[in-house]
Amino acid sequence: MVAAEARASGLPLIVPDDGGAGDQFVMGQGRRYPAHDAAGLASAIIDFLADRSSRARTVAIAAAPGISDMGDHFAHRFGLYIAPPPPGYRWPLDWNHARIKASG
Numbered sequence: 001m002v003a004a005e006a007r008a009s010g011l012p013l014i015v016p017d018d019g020g021a022g023d024q025f026v027m028g029q030g031r032r033y034p035a036h037d038a039a040g041l042a043s044a045i046i047d048f049l050a051d052r053s054s055r056a057r058t059v060a061i062a063a064a065p066g067i068s069d070m071g072d073h074f075a076h077r078f079g080l081y082i083a084p085p086p087p088g089y090r091w092p093l094d095w096n097h098a099r100i101k102a103s104g
Helices: 002-008 038-050 055-066 070-082 093-103
Strands: 013-016 030-033
Touching: 002 013, 002 055, 002 070, 013 038, 030 038, 030 055
Parallel strands: 013 030
Antiparallel strands: none
16 A cells, blocks of 8 residues: 555655555656565665656656545445445346456
């Protein structure tokens, strides 16, 4: 959640290439390093700090208004749970079908 909030706030990210934080990474808005690699993290931080143009910060700020923060994200999700199902919806049959279709 920290990475999502940082991104929604216009902050560039330095995140591992594996895991939840890495899912928030957008090329040009920070740095990515190999997961479980302390030297890779150190290199990503040094490279980021050496980039005096702060292009990553500029790009991240420009993208931020289109990114929902965690409050908006959960409000949307909870709204889906509260909303009545569409006419003809047959849970769990339709849910399983959608899940299988999404994974396949």
